Amino acid sequence: MKIKYNSEMIAGIVFAVVGAVLWFLIPSQIRTLEKSLITAQTLPRIAIGGLFLFSVGLFMEGIFSKGKKEIVICRETFHSESFRKELRSIVYILFLIAYCLLVETLGFVISTLLLVIAILLFYGARKWYYFVIPLAMVGVVYYVFGVLLHVSLP
Amino acid sequence: MEQLIGGLEILAQWQNFLIIPLGLAIGIVVGAIPGLTSDLGIILCIPLTYGMDPTMAILMLLAIYCGGTYGGSITAILINTPGTSANAATLFDGYPMTCRGQAFKALQMALFASTIGGLISAFSLLFLAPQIARITLLFGPAEYFALSVFGLSVIAGVSNKSIFKGLMGACIGLFIATVGIDNISGTARFTFGQNKLMAGIDLIIALIGLFAISEILMKSKYNPKTDHKVVRADSITKDKITKEEYRRCRKPIGIGSLIGVIIGATPGTGGGLAAFIAYNQVKQSSKHPETFGQGEIEGVAVSEAANNGACGSTMIPMLTLGVPGDGATAILMGAFMLHGMVPGPSLFTEHGNIVYAIMLGLIVVNVFMYILGSGFTRFYAHITRIPYEMLAPIVLTFCIAGAYSTNNRIYDIYVILLFGIVAYFLRRMDFQLVPILLGIVLGPLAEKNFRRAMVISEGSMDIFFTRPISCAFLLIAIGSVLVFAWKNYRARKKTERI
Secondary structure (H helix, E strand, O other): EEEOOOOOHHHHHHHHHHHHHHHHHHHHHHHOOOOEEEEOOOOHHHHHHHHHHHHHHHHHHHHHOOEEEEEEEOOOHHEEEHHHHHHHHHHHHHHEEEEEEEEOOOOOHHHHHHHHHHHHOOOOOOOHHHHHHHHHHHHHHHHHHHHOOOOOOO | HHHHHHHHHHHHHHHHHHHHHHHHHHHHHHHOOOOOHOOOHHHHHHHHOOOOHHHHHHHHHHHHHHHEEEEHHHHHHHHOOOOOHHHHHHHHHHHHHHHHOOOOHHHHHHHHHHHHHHHHHHHHEEEHHHHHHHHOOOOHHHHHHHHHHHHHHHHOOOOOOOOOHHHHHHHHHHHHHOOOOOOOOOOEEOOOOOHHHOOOOOOHHHHHHHHHHHHHHHHHHOHHHOOOOOOHHHHHHOOOOHHHHHHHHHHHHHHHHHHHHHHHOOOOHHHHHHHHHHHHHHHOOOOOHOOOOOOOOOEEHHHHHHHHHHHHOHHHHHHHHHHOOOOHHHHHHHHHHHOOOOOOOHHHHHHHHHHHHHHHHHHHHHHHHHHHHHHHHHHHHHHOOOHHHHHHHHHHHHHHHHHHHOOEEEHHHHHHHHHHHHHHHHHHHHOHHHHHHHHHHHHHHHHHHHHHHHHHHHOOOOOOHHHHHHHHHHHHHHHHHHHHHHHHHHHHHHHHHH
């Protein structure tokens, strides 16, 4: 399957949908009793309306632009170098999401130590001091925030 | 005069003279590591300044800003990779000088020119800002609103190829700024039933997520085997700048500093643009333009004088009008607000002594930068040895701790990660993050003054067009968006033809 696209088209569609959804959410999310012309809904309406209109403008700009990428989706696509690179950023994002799930139960120190190890392994770090310095920094940060700044990290 | 003396008294506290070198050292290291910018350094250090006195806190962040702008020249000269975008012009002649075995000389000239540019900029801030502030005291809600719109029009200059992306970024920022309780009517807005969102989204949380987390994600494709360039320690020789070279560089430094000050004071520009314009100017007026790009010391001098020359002057519109000139000043503006000072016309009347202390402190920052830089030039090769794979988890740890410390709640860690992931995808789609930040910073100011002006005018929009200053700002804002949109359109068409 062949697809021709550019970042303008993708961003235009995504934010036009986001803008439209937020626009319809305004009455339920901003329940104001104000009767004047300018209310608590005014700025959100300008921002969201603007987002929608500019997204449509961006989409049109993307459609009429000659600079489009062409991708062919087939089995080889999933083995290509660029796909692997994309996958790396997805894995990184998954680390961060996993961290969010763990931090409340395991606390700052243990969950951050796990995250640090995961990132170092992700980059293929092998030398021992590559591990020792960032891991020690977790302790230093815990101490600096806890003792010097009086912020008790979870 | 009273405020100047008051500012001197505040600045004279011994703690300030400890925090400035610390901020400079952080700035130089952060600027010298490709991938870490002075913006990131400022954001990571903001949570550390919560307990500090406002003057001390802002001076530390300013030192990081100036140190980072100078520090970026180190890698531009040594490994042909500018540490920050402001140093891109430095590599034209800096790296060829390194190839010829003149790295030490190039680094010394970068430091000298940065210091002179920085000092001229700091003095222009000290003398120009109070004069502008005096005029801005006449401003009412209509002028404040027009100013905010003018500030938002800065997006035109920082939105790269597509003006639509810049405008969308500003709308996203304005939307984020509306989340929480509306200060005028008390109505909850876009809280989705979450009490934690009632107070809105903290600026520092948004900053960490948008800039720091997205930067870390952008580097997820980093390959330590191919992407890490290291400088050999013996490449920094000891050849010093001759008297003749100092004499030759006087004019380029002067031109660079002047252009830096003018460009820096223009919102939507920044040090990078100033360096390119000044470099071209000096090259064109030179008797030997063919030597530029081949390791000409004047090229290093003019680029560094210009980018540091912009550092102080970018603060002029920020302090006097509340309009941040670029990303770093938008972040600094956030830091001012976090310390209870709202940049803009009232800043000089409400916090005059502190503002003078900060402006005078910028002079001290530049003097310290020269002293520190001179002492550490030989160690710069070692900074570039720090592997990114080791830095990434350390930066992330600081981000998480900094986010948590803002309100002492885990919820903010979720928010920075959400912002970071969204910002990462936006950056992948060639969006700039500064328009979003401008929307967040200027949104509440624009809304509050728009509503006040409408109450004064009893619902008539005429108030914005009948008052000359307000009308002028609105016309400049519209004009700048249209001019930049046209320029972007032409640049885009040109690229497509190629």
